[in-house]
Amino acid sequence: MAETTKKSNGRIDALVMLGAAVGVAVLVNALAVQTSVRLDLTEQQVHTLSPASVEAAKALEDVTVTAFISKKLPDTLPTPQGKVPLKGIDRAFRDKLAEYVRAGGGKLKLVYADDGTPNVGTIEEQGEAAKLEAFSSTDAQVSGNTLKFQKYVLGATFHYKTVSEVMPKALTPGFYEFEITQILLRLKEKYEQSQLMKEPLAQGKAVFDGVKACNDAVQKAAKVEEVKEQDAGLSLKGSNDPGQKRLNAMQAAAADLDKACAPVAGLVSGDGAKLKGKNQFGDHLVENAAEFDKVWQELKQATSGQAPAEGQLPPALAVQQLALLLDQLFHEVDHAHQTLADSPGRKAIGFLCGHDEFCPFAESTPLVDPSVAAMMGQSNPMVKQILQAATQISQAVDETNAKIGDNLFTKRGYSIRRIGPEDVIPDDVAALIVYAPRKPLGEFARYQLDQALLAGKPVVVLAQAWQIALLNMQAPEDLGNEMRADWSAMLATASNLDEVLKPYGVELGKDPILDSTHVETVRVTGLVNKGGMQFQTQQDFPYALIPVASDFDRGHALTRSLSSLSLPYTTSVEPSKELAANKAFEVAKVISSSTSSLKKPGPVPVLPQTLKKMVLDSPANGPHTLALAVQGPFKSAFAGKEIPKRPEPPTTDPQHPPQKPTEAEHALAKRTFKAEGKGKLLVIASNLGIEGLSRAQVLAGFDLSKFQQFSPEAIKTFTEWQANFQNWQIRIGQVSHLLNENLQFLSNILDWASAHEALVAIRSKGDARRPMDDVDPDKQKSLRLGALIGSPLLLILLGLVRWRLRLARNRGLKV
Amino acid sequence: MTSAAMIQVRDLVKTYGDKNALSGVSFDARAGEILGLLGPNGAGKSTTMKILTTYLSATSGSVTVDGIDASSNPLAVRAMLGYLPESTPLYADMVVYDYLLWCGEMRGLAKADVIKRMADVARVVGLENVMGQVIGTLSKGYKQRVGLAQAMLHNPKILILDEPTSGLDPNQIIEIRNLIRSLGQNHTLILSSHNLTEVRQICDRVVIIHKGAVVADGTLDELEGRVASRHHLIVGVQTTDAHTQDAVKTLLAETPGAQAVTFSHTSQSPVPTAFFDVEADTDIRSALFERVRTAGLTLLELRRKSLDLEGIFQSLTQSL
Amino acid sequence: MKPIWILARRELAATFDSPIAYIAGAVFLVATGLLFFFGLGGTDDFFAAREATVRPLFEYAPWVLAVILPAVTMRLLAEEKRQGTLELLVTLPVTDLQIVLGKLLGAVGFLVVALAMTLVLPALVLSIGHPDVGAIVGGYIGLLLIGTTFLALGVMASTWTQNQIVAFIVGLMLCVFFWTATDAILRLVLDQPPPELALLSFQSQFADFARGVVDFRNVLYFLSVTTLAVLASTYSLRSRHWQ
Secondary structure (H helix, E strand, O other): OOOOOOOOOHHHHHHHHHHHHHHHHHHHHHHHOOOOOEEEOOOOOOOOOOHHHHHHHHHOOOEEEEEEEOOOOOOEEEEOOEEEEOOOHHHHHHHHHHHHHHHHOOOEEEEEOOOOOOOOOOHHHHHHHOOOOOEEEEEEEEEOOEEEEEEEOEEEEEEEOOEEEEEOOOOOHHHHHHHHHHHHHHHHHHHHHHHHOHHHHHHHHHHHHHHHHHHHHHHHHHOOOOOOHHHHHHOOOOOOOHHHHHHHHHHHOHHHHHHHHHHHHHHHHHHHHHHOOOOHHHHHHHHHHHHHHHHHHHHHHHHOOOOOOOOOOOHHHHHHHHHHHHHHHHHHHHHHHHHHHHOOOOOEEEEEOOOOOOOOOOOOOOOOOHHHHHHHHHHOHHHHHHHHHHHHHHHHHHHHHHHHHHHHOHHHOOEEEEEOOOOOOOOOEEEEEEEOOOOOOOHHHHHHHHHHHHOOOOEEEEOOOEEEEOOOOOOOOOOOHHHHHOOOEEEEOOOOHHHHHHHHOEEEOOOOEEEOOOEEEEEEEEEEEEOOEEEEEEEEEEEEEEEEEOEEOOOOOOOOOOOOEEOOOOOOEEEOHHHHHOOOOEEEEEEEOOOOEEEOOOOOOOOHHHHHHHHHHOOOOOOOEEEEEEEEEEEOOOOOOOOOOOOOOOOOOOOOOOOOOOHHHHHHHHHHOOOEEEEEEEEEOOOOOOOOOOHHHHOOOOOHHHHOOOOHHHHHHHHHHHHHHHHHHHHHHHHHHHHHHHHHHHHHHHHHHOOOHHHHHHHHHHOOOOEEOOOOHHHHHHHHHHHHHHHHHHHHHHHHHHHHHHHHHHHOOOO | OOOOEEEEEEEEEEEEOOEEEEEEEEEEEEOOOEEEEEOOOOOOHHHHHHHHOOOOOOOEEEEEEOOEEOOOOHHHHHHHEEEEOOOOOOOOOOEHHHHHHHHHHHOOOOHHHHHHHHHHHHHHHOOHHHOOOEHHHOOHHHHHHHHHHHHHOOOOOEEEEEOOOOOOOHHHHHHHHHHHHHHOOOOEEEEEEOOHHHHHHHOOEEEEEEOOEEEEEEOHHHHHHHHHOOEEEEEEEEOOOHHHHHHHHHHHHOOOOEEEEEEEEEEOOOOOEEEEEEEEOOOOHHHHHHHHHHOOOEEEEEEEOOOOHHHHHHHHHHHO | OHHHHHHHHHHHHHHHHOHHHHHHHHHHHHHHHHHHHHOOOOOOOHHHHOEOOOHHHHHHHHHHHHHHHHHHHHHHHHHHHHHOHHHHHHOOOOOHHHHHHHHHHHHHHHHHHHHHHOOHHHHHHHHOEOOOHHHHHHHHHHHHHHHHHHHHHHHHHHHOOOOHHHHHHHHHHHHHHHHHHHHHHHHHHOOOOOHHHHOOOHHHHHHHHHHOEEEHHHHHHHHHHHHHHHHHHHHHHHHHHHO
16 A cells, blocks of 8 residues: 655645545445345344245235335324334334335335325325324424424335225334234235125225215305304304305205215115125114215205204204214214225134123123113102213223223224124134133033134133222221221132133133242232321232243243233143143143242232231242143033023113024034034133223122112112222222233234234234343342442453563563 | 765755745765764754655655655655654653564564564664663663664664754763764664764764755865865954954954954953954964064954854855 | 554553553443443333343443543544654554554454453343343444444544543544434534434444344444544544645
């Protein structure tokens, strides 16, 4: 390397050279953005597409992916759970999509929504139009006199032939692969199913289109400038009145409106009638469309200016309200149509309900038939009040359950279905979940479970043998007031799951598993009476009843990525000797408790101090199996037995009477009975901390007959109901901080159950956590001290040694 | 130029900003010669040496070492050089042994060769007893020896030593001078100095640099001959008043051969004396003596002005 | 190549002969250790998180490196300039580029030793769990790259002055700027900095390594910045010719 020392202009030359070097560096780096040479060093190739994803990308011919990425995303996104960092997320998203394109080998086409052209609007507007979920950060701009939050989108749409899927909000890079692969898998199924469902889909679309055309016309005509809603009802006379204006406008457009809306009735009775009964979403669509037509007829009448009947609203106001109602109904129809269009290929997971389980749905029937309630209320105003309050609680329970179902499952892309004790499991339900029933399963439900298992549908059973009541009101009378305040009891549930599972070789224990060392801390809430006043107290307590398991079957997709699970009030589950010996079965002890765990016949004292002492005094006898996955040729529990008849469902809604069980139905069931079949069964001996909230549980002992006459007893019962609901909330609150990992496990269970085992592995990549062994505090301290002091000390020692050695060497240096 | 010129310096100009450090320096150094670069501080000696060693580039002009152009092939030139910069910068925290070993290796010598050479060099410069010492703890004289040792370690054709004796005590100076003289027997050597005696003792030839230009180039004898061709005398006459001074000045000026007479200064002790500088082209001391004596004055002092560097510069710059 | 190696060896030895290596090294180890166990606010608890991961090390170590490494490089050329030894060094038959590379390589030697001493943390995690060893390797590759880049910036700062303290402060500012403040400073200057400029931040370039992915683009970026800093240092050394 010859160095030239310039005599002059060296400075300029150097600057030019350096500038050129910067230019080259920028260019090279800019070009390299396109490249994708990367080395994924992680053990499970967490950041590389799984074979299942690559296969999914290759499986479909010609998928178009349109990515909507806001030009400038905020650094963080505030959420109730805290700030979610978004820095660099767009790059991660682009990279992931590009990875799929490469994996697809040209079968996947990726385009980016562009806001270059003025007609199509901004990326955010386009994204929202494509059903992406826009989100906003804290950046706001003042526009006019309102604060406008900047909207952002980050997501994509996937089109394949006639079907499409949306990835509405891509904010968790760890789940990108899971979501995209899931979408690709679903696109395929959806297309195949939609081919089979062509007709209903077309019918649904026809009805929807008719409704839309009508609503568009009405809303256009009804749109009066500067209408202020509160004004509309106040001054009705005069041409300046917006209500009158609207009425006039609609009267002027009456012919056009009629033209646009007249077909709706025909569509409802034509295509709509054909669609009805084929699919729940179709039903929903048609019902709403019929209602829409009814409202349209009323609107038409109101518009025609006929004198208002007595008690009815003046025409201007009526028109306004009807137009709004019409729009509301249109949105219902729109939603129903979307769900219908989305339904092909969506596999549902059935949740068994009606045995006081965790059942994430609103009850199908009202608590009390309104007409009965009205009748009873007339007789006694106190009864009326109590009934109203009970109905309110019942509604709150329903709402909570529906919300849980929505947030935990529907929003995560699972389609769930309620299976009542009198329901036959429908064909499109691909898996059955029995989530911690606290009441015994009836014969028919057991039979349904049996046949589902034998049909190869994965069956997941979560057990709850015990439940803890931590608040007062349930305490026995003979306890003093003080004691009642924070009395808690461990009560056995009436579950018969042990009997249900026995025929399949699964032995579900009844004894709680306790653990003095591997426990989660729970904040115990209680009410304390002091000087006649009630205080709420809280204290942290290592709760032996919530053992933490970190001993997992790492080979199993369900638990491969988990670090630890907290299993409240768990019991044990073991394979029977015959099952363990049967080579035809694959039995996996998915979760085990620690060696320090203890199996103790219940109930155990749940007062913290007493419990602690008890656990410390008893010798450990762990480990115990807490979850068991069994796969193999099961035999029916009903072989050689009478097949149970479907019980008659309760009639609460006279307008839609449920289908009564028939002899023909029973005869068919006998013929189709399966005595043996390959199945997948997963049994978990805990409810994972998600305690079912049910009307039966909360409104325990609700009996209409008790309210024939008002009695002080009824008041007491009522306060108990309130306490029950509160209890549930408190219990959930107590374990909520343990639930994250548990919910991950639940997601894994659902993926496993929906037969996308590949997805289980992919999803768990997202937050592959690695468990740490249990390290007692003393060892923690010494490890920490060793690392903190040890390494610098070692460095300095090495320095001293080096110094001494050097001195010795230097003294001896001679030439 | 003769083929024996190991180093050719031609028309070197170096400007720092708008300040001229060198304005056209040219000279040669022949193989095996000890060349002294002589000049007062700030004359441009160090700048010239820095350009010779390719530490700096000249603004214009060229340096050719053994036929190689220093600006286009500095590495080849550096390989031929051993350099001791002014004030001998060394890595103070290193042991002499390690430092010399490192220098040798940096110059591309194999470790074994360096160790062999180190033994020779250490003997020559007298470092045998301090090889294991940390350089920072050595005396100035020893540091200078280390500097010399690193410069000659690789047995370079050319040694360039910038003020090799500055800051040393007289004994050390004598030792280093002897050392340099012995080195001159088989190296081409350029050293800079502002000490004429040193140059006289060591150098075969002298290049005198003044204000960035060469004012003289030749052997010391030649230079002294040139300077000696002018006679500077200092005459001290006992006077009592200013009037007498003027008279004396006229008297002196009228001496045959005297060319310029200037009044220098007076001194009051031990007796009032007036001093005059007299220049002449021949030795007129006896004539002067005679004249003063015949004028009835007392001649207290009559001596030739000594040939110090300033004098030489003065005379050279005046004569050139 | 050989002169670079010989130079580097001397620099490394000089670093470890002086107390600065031990002070900087010990501060680095204690600081990363504390951050590893307790987090930035001192409120996190590594053991309480119950996760067998070395991730916190990769989150915090660059911060500490950005502060410590300029202290290691500050001496490299500034001190040579002040002592005058630079004159001897550059008149040895080596190029200015070789000198810069040698100095840098020597400092990288220190970095390697310092990082090697932090291996006690992965060892600790390995003893109490099953961390993803591949991810740890990736993180260390990233630390080595980002550390080298910090060192190159520090060397560059050291060529600009003969005052070690100035070299340290300038080096520190460069490192911290590139590590984190790019965004904030860009925002001060520009209203809406283009997102491409955010890629200048080392933090965004380092993120992948910490996850266990060695991406060519990130490697290229760090090597580019290092190369540019080395070139700038070389020209800075060469600037003596035209001053």
